[in-house]
Amino acid sequence: xxxxxxxMNEKEIDDYVDFVLKNMSLExxxxxxxxxxxxxxxxxxxxxxxxVYDAAGSEKYNIPPLxxxxxxxxxxxxxxxxxxxxxxxxxxxxxxxxxxxxxxxxKEVRAHGxxxxxxxxxxxxxxxxxxxxxxxxxxDTFLIGELGAALVRGVxxxxxxxxxxxxxxxxxxxxxxxxxxKMDERTLREVYLPHFRRCVEVGCxxxxxxYNKFRGKFCGHNDYLLRKILKxxxxxxxxxxxxWVYGVKDTLGGIIGGLDVEMPRAKYYKFKKIEEALQDGxxxxxxxxxxxxxxxxxxxxxxxxEDPQIYEPKLIGCDEHRQVALEAAxxxxxxxxxxxxxxxxxxxxxxxxxxxxxxxxxxxxxxHGSSNVxxxxxxxPLKGIREYVGDxxxxxxxDGRNVQNVKNTAxxxxxxxxxxxxxxxxxxxxxxELRIGGDRENLSLHKDHIExxxxxxxxxxxxxxxxxxxxxxxxxxxxxxxPAILMAWYxxxxxxxxxAKIIFGEVNPSGKLPFTIPIDPKxxxxxxxxxxxxxxxxxxxxxxxxxxxxxxxxxxxxxxSYTTFDYSNLQVDVNEGKIIANVxxxxxxxxxxxxxxxxxxxxxxxxxxxxLKLLKGFSRVSLKPxxxxxxxIEVPTKNLAWFNPKSKSWEVEKIKYTLFMGSSxxxxxxxxxxxxxxx
Ligand code: GLC
Numbered sequence: 001x002x003x004x005x006x007x008m009n010e011k012e013i014d015d016y017v018d019f020v021l022k023n024m025s026l027e028x029x030x031x032x033x034x035x036x037x038x039x040x041x042x043x044x045x046x047x048x049x050x051x052v053y054d055a056a057g058s059e060k061y062n063i064p065p066l067x068x069x070x071x072x073x074x075x076x077x078x079x080x081x082x083x084x085x086x087x088x089x090x091x092x093x094x095x096x097x098x099x100x101x102x103x104x105x106x107k108e109v110r111a112h113g114x115x116x117x118x119x120x121x122x123x124x125x126x127x128x129x130x131x132x133x134x135x136x137x138x139x140d141t142f143l144i145g146e147l148g149a150a151l152v153r154g155v156x157x158x159x160x161x162x163x164x165x166x167x168x169x170x171x172x173x174x175x176x177x178x179x180x181x182k183m184d185e186r187t188l189r190e191v192y193l194p195h196f197r198r199c200v201e202v203g204c205x206x207x208x209x210x211y212n213k214f215r216g217k218f219c220g221h222n223d224y225l226l227r228k229i230l231k232x233x234x235x236x237x238x239x240x241x242x243x244w245v246y247g248v249k250d251t252l253g254g255i256i257g258g259l260d261v262e263m264p265r266a267k268y269y270k271f272k273k274i275e276e277a278l279q280d281g282x283x284x285x286x287x288x289x290x291x292x293x294x295x296x297x298x299x300x301x302x303x304x305x306e307d308p309q310i311y312e313p314k315l316i317g318c319d320e321h322r323q324v325a326l327e328a329a330x331x332x333x334x335x336x337x338x339x340x341x342x343x344x345x346x347x348x349x350x351x352x353x354x355x356x357x358x359x360x361x362x363x364x365x366x367x368h369g370s371s372n373v374x375x376x377x378x379x380x381p382l383k384g385i386r387e388y389v390g391d392x393x394x395x396x397x398x399d400g401r402n403v404q405n406v407k408n409t410a411x412x413x414x415x416x417x418x419x420x421x422x423x424x425x426x427x428x429x430x431x432x433e434l435r436i437g438g439d440r441e442n443l444s445l446h447k448d449h450i451e452x453x454x455x456x457x458x459x460x461x462x463x464x465x466x467x468x469x470x471x472x473x474x475x476x477x478x479x480x481x482x483p484a485i486l487m488a489w490y491x492x493x494x495x496x497x498x499x500a501k502i503i504f505g506e507v508n509p510s511g512k513l514p515f516t517i518p519i520d521p522k523x524x525x526x527x528x529x530x531x532x533x534x535x536x537x538x539x540x541x542x543x544x545x546x547x548x549x550x551x552x553x554x555x556x557x558x559x560x561s562y563t564t565f566d567y568s569n570l571q572v573d574v575n576e577g578k579i580i581a582n583v584x585x586x587x588x589x590x591x592x593x594x595x596x597x598x599x600x601x602x603x604x605x606x607x608x609x610x611x612l613k614l615l616k617g618f619s620r621v622s623l624k625p626x627x628x629x630x631x632x633i634e635v636p637t638k639n640l641a642w643f644n645p646k647s648k649s650w651e652v653e654k655i656k657y658t659l660f661m662g663s664s665x666x667x668x669x670x671x672x673x674x675x676x677x678x679x
Contacts, residue, residue, distance in 0.1 A: 037264025102154015131173030134470025138514025145198030221253030344505025367428020384496025563589025602658030
């Protein structure tokens with residue numbers, strides 16, 4: 001037995017792995033490159049996600065196995081803390097919070113006996129129809145990268161290997177196993193890769209290759225993505241594992257393409273197949289050594305580190321962790337409309353409160369795919385409101401099926417809250433074995449939900465619409481008929497409690513949209529759920545809307561508060577490779593609240609094709625009434641660069657730029673000032 005010491009440094013680990021590779025049998029090396037998982041049928045029969053899944057490892061050389069579990073909403077093994085979905089946390093724009101979410105998840109992965117976390121899902125939301133929109137943080141690469149990197153940092157604090165997925169350009173669900181995604185080099189480098197690079201830069205231990213093809217080659221076989229860009233250019237030291245079951249299509253493709261581990265079990269990476277390929281001279285032993293070496297080095301880097309604490313099972317779903325889920329739910333909800341200050345409701349003035357819609361009383365934490373957290377204790381909106389008001393307010397509930405009852409109740413109550421939106425039946429990971437999930441064909445609400453809203457709005461002027469979902473919902477058919485709209489997302493196990501606190505003003509809503517909500521779906525890029533090939537353009541979301549001059553229903557970065565924030569005194573300075581921006585933010589309202597200050601850079605003077613502006617910084621600030629703070633955000637000049645496909649390098653133009661700071665991406669919400677980059 002070889003004693004692997006706690007606290008080995010990187011050189012000791014590298015030397016040890018070199019020793020192992022010199023002495024390990026070929027068969028054991030190949031064992032490092034496969035999951036030990038069981039076949040898919042048994043996987044589902046036993047209940048997917050009920051435990052960690054093993055891969056790699058060597059008893060002889062004292063290399064612990066990988067122990068994998070998902071997912072973006074929390075650890076999917078039963079009993080774990082169920083957070084608001086990633087898209088909801090995208091609306092919090094709170095990097096510190098996301099790191100603390102990662103901290104909780106890291107502890108719970110370890111408490112479940114795991115060491116590999118598959119939950120940093122950072123694909124771009126190119127179109128709101130994408131079935132797995134809820135698993136990523138939004139449409140903008142900078143926002144996705146900052147929050148994805150925060151989750152990586154939090155999880156890896158507990159010696160858990162994080163996975164950035166799905167590398168790359170996985171933004172259609174139904175066709176994910178077959179679709180060939182094409183795009184030009186600037187679109188790849190400037191739009192679809194920067195957030196993956198950001199996670200690699202903060203030390204993300206592993207990357208999961210996507211199912212789809214990229215420029216004609218499956219991502220699990222794509223040497224341009226996996227070897228040229230990820231491992232060579234970005235100097236990625238970890239390993240690439242495949243998406244499950246269908247992530248590898250043949251032995252040579254995977255090995256030559258640079259895929260290190262086939263999950264969840266050996267199919268194309270069976271020893272016999274690899275041995276054959278070696279004998280035929282189609283692959284080399286050094287390719288096997290590289291893959292097995294990456295896996296063993298990464299495992300040892302994480303499993304020989306001193307643990308910051310003990311990970312007992314009682315940590316799983318504990319109250320302290322639920323508090324973080326509650327905070328996330330409170331910070332993610334986005335107030336989209338609030339005419340006549342209908343919200344917050346005044347507990348002292350409301351005698352009767354109507355709650356309408358089936359979604360008020362069902363557990364609705366998101367899709368039922370690989371990110372589904374199997375948690376028992378979910379506070380639904382109806383439960384949260386009932387618990388919040390106690391006996392002080394009479395709650396009248398109608399699920400919406402009996403029109404006459406809805407009409408009578410809506411007329412009788414002082415305010416009416418109607419819960420509408422989506423469930424796992426409408427959007428989610430497409431699991432054909434279970435016939436669930438897929439992309440949304442229709443971006444509006446269900447017809448019966450729209451009718452319910454209209455019916456209630458006719459009877460009650462204080463009609464508040466609460467939307468549940470994981471992506472943009474088109475609201476044109478009804479949004480002008482109600483005074484208040486709140487996007488509440490799939491808000492996790494504590495969502496109902498957070499919602500009640502926001503409705504009654506104990507918490508001031510602070511969420512900002514992580515995507516653009518269109519007036520007309522025709523303004524969005526082309527999207528087709530079942531498609532064999534597609535070209536992704538350089539523009540989508542707010543960059544597309546600004547380029548084409550489309551007016552959104554609600555813009556990227558938009559969200560109201562119960563108070564008002566005033567911006568003034570914008571200043572900019574450029575030195576030592578940084579743009580230093582300052583702005584005063586003043587809470588001129590009557591309630592304390594959080595504001596998310598956004599910083600955009602304008603490229604209207606660019607000599608090349610570029611978006612009108614791009615998000616390059618943001619900062620959350622808490623302010624009491626009549627308090628003012630100066631917010632400073634620094635942007636490294638290199639972050640203004642564009643990728644020149646001719647020189648294959650990043651270049652910063654020496655031009656005049658515009659700096660914008662304010663409360664949303666809408667120009668009317670932004671102060672602006674110009675600055676030059678000269679050298
Ligand atoms: C799924 C998903 C991936 C997940 C993996 C394991 O198909 O695409 O996100 O991590 O399989 O559950």
